[in-house]
Amino acid sequence: MPDLHETPVDLLVIGGGVNGCGIARDAAGRGLSVTLGEMGDLASATSSASTKLIHGGLRYLEHYEFRLVRESLTEREVLLAAAPHIIRPLRFVLPHHSGLRPAWVLRLGLFLYDHIGGRRTLPPTRVLDLRRGAEGAPLKAAYRRGFAYSDAWTDDARMVVLAALDAAERGARILTRTRLVSARREGAVWRATLEHADGGQETVTARAIVNAAGPWVEQVVRLLGVNKPARSVKLVKGSHIVLPRLYEGEHAYTLQGGDGRVVFAIPYEGRYTLVGTTDVPVEGEPGPVEATGEEIAYLCRTLGDYFTREVTPDQVAWSYAGLRPLHEDGHENASAVTRDYVLDLDAPQGSAPALSVYGGKITTFRRLAEHAMELLKPALGFRPGPWTRTAPLPGGDLSAGFAAFRDRMAAHYSWLAEPTLTRLCRAYGSRLDRVLGEAASWAEMGEDFGAGLTVREVAYLKRIEWARTPEDVLWRRTKIGLHMTPDQRSAFTSVFASMGEDGRTDRRMTGRDGLEA
The missing domain is CATH 3.30.9.10 (D-Amino Acid Oxidase, subunit A, domain 2)
Structure with missing residues (x-):
């Protein structure tokens, strides 16, 4: 793997959940160079295990968390406009x-x-x-x-992937199956060692680190060796x-x-x-x-x-x-513990800062990212201000709304049957054509593994959305696993590892654009 020791990035983000990907997206959109490392798959922990609601939290009013509820309800409107497909x-x-x-x-x-x-x-x-x-x-x-x-x-796992995709398209480097194994301050920069799934390591030099490791936030704090945090x-x-x-x-x-x-x-x-x-x-x-x-x-x-x-x-x-x-x-009662977030900045004078994220909920990830950038701005010295409030997530630029978009796609791709058409429109929005490519019939989508999951879609997920295991596809990028039979899931698992990013495997497929073996 490349050694980036001599090519420092502005920001190294640890954690590929909704907060980490949201911060990477915001930073990349302001022109900062960003590397994100996630030890598993994107959204593979907390961010794919939510109740999948974009909400203010009605019951939080009982605990007088008016600021959190107000911010969450405001963000509800922002996110509805940013991603009407998901x-x-x-x-x-x-x-x-x-x-x-x-x-x-x-x-x-x-x-x-x-x-x-x-x-x-x-x-x-x-x-x-x-x-x-x-x-x-x-x-x-x-x-x-x-x-x-x-x-x-919302589809929580897809929201995370779309935030990561937006970050990548704005220049961020997204590394899944990549673990932070060590980090130390050297004056105004961090030297961090990342280890990939194959055991290979690389050094990343960064002007700042964001610890968005979710449940592992305290483990990363200890690994960074920062002063004893005021938060837990x-x-x-x-x-x-x-x-x-x-x-x-x-x-x-x-x-x-x-x-x-x-x-x-x-x-x-x-x-x-x-x-x-x-x-x-x-x-x-x-x-x-x-x-x-x-x-x-x-x-x-x-x-x-x-x-x-x-x-x-x-x-x-x-x-x-x-x-x-x-x-x-x-609070001893787990139901009463705040769902608000706290950002803990460790920035000794003359040293590279580390920002740790505690708490939060999926609804407020965009606003949390803005707050994180406000705290990092004095150290990083960037000039661009907030931009995500009016920016759609990838696929979300549906000016006439989702229903009109779906009807237009139904007319254009008349060979796509329900409910596959609606599922694909929901998942990919205005980027549906990038998934379907030049396919002009269902046969040209390649083998159907069950419930409408085809070779062409899986190839897209591997090539563009960092899907590396059958679970990434069946339970996070899609929920197709819920609709498949056990035999279909088993068969898909067997073929997935041998499938390339162009859809080719050693099994016979139909289709074009690299889908025919």
């Missing part, structure tokens, strides 16, 4: 549970929610009679009234389950638990309902986590408190879990 409005039904929060408290909270964040495009809250209408149909008779309010949903991280595991669709309609439900938690039930991938999340404190070093039987049973019980349909753990089609690196604020 972010879409979603109406939430909040049934009133007579034994929990009083109705007037919910009404007051929703009034604030509607007004403190500059809501412009989404419809306001309204009161519901759950005895009438589709919203109350799947619920138990005890729930007679409720509220409908607005938020938004609290790891909280959030688990989710995916069930066969529980109800008709495109609305979601916000369900209040008797323990003070909130559980969401959200339409997911057409045929399913996504349910989550839990809040379980985790002690010790971060690592892989999974939903436990106890957590799955808890989510099923919460659903059972509201829905007439019986829900049992054996119905779960898929589950996932992630560690949320929350900023430690002294």
Whole structure:
């Protein structure tokens, strides 16, 4: 690998989650030279294990986090405009549970929610009679009234990849499967050693380091050898389950638990309902986590408190879990720990700075990146100011909106069947033509591995979006794995390693543009 010892970059970012990629994007767009190192895949930890909401956090109002809610609601509008292909409005039904929060408290909270964040495009809250209408149909008779309010949903892992792609197209170097193994200050620069998956190492010289390692932020702080930080991280595991669709309609439900938690039930991938999340404190070093039987049973019980349909753990089609690196604020109750972010700058006079990111949520990643650049500006001395507020993410430049774009693509690619057409439009937006290339028929997409995942799309993901394993493709760049049979997933895994970035393998394919073996 190249040794960049003599070619310093302005910024070395450690961590390829939403915050790291957001900071790399912002910095590259201001003309800074950027290298980002991620020890796994982009969004392979916390950022692909969220509830996938772009929201203000209605329940945060109970903890008086008005600044966080206001900023989040403002960002909700910004992100809806920036990525209408992967972010879409979603109406939430909040049934009133007579034994929990009083109705007037919910009404007051929703009034604030509607007004403190500059809501412009989404419809306001309204009161519901759950005895009438589709919203109350799947619920138990005890729930007679409720509220409908607005938020938004996103494909979290794709948002991260698109931020990284935007950064790369603006000059950033994105290195996945690349671990920081050592770093030391040498006056006004850092000397950092990065190790790649093949064991090869390279030295990167950087004027500043951003530690956006998420759950591993404290491990990186120790590795950097900076002064004892004033901040610490609290790891909280959030688990989710995916069930066969529980109800008709495109609305979601916000369900209040008797323990003070909130559980969401959200339409997911057409045929399913996504349910989550839990809040379980985790002690010790971060690592892989999974939903436990106890957590799955808890989510099923919460659903059972509201829905007439019986829900049992054996119905779960898929589950996932992630560690949320929350900023430690002294709360013992994991549900009450702040979701706000804190940026800790270590910048001794005359030495290269290190900025560590604690906490945060996916909704605020763009604004967090702006704050990070404000803190780094005195040391790096760049002149360009904020720019991301009005800039679309790749594929998001749909001036007439998503529906009009999808209709136009349906006419242009009339050979693409539903639901593949809509899925591809959602995933790639205005860049759909880059995925399809010169294909003029379904046969020219190459082999269909199942559920509409073809050679041509996989080749694009390998070539452009850093997909290096079957899991990258099936569960992060897409959610096709959920729609495949076990045999189809196994067959895809077998062929993936031998597939080049042009789609060629030693298996016989059909198509053109390098897709025919």
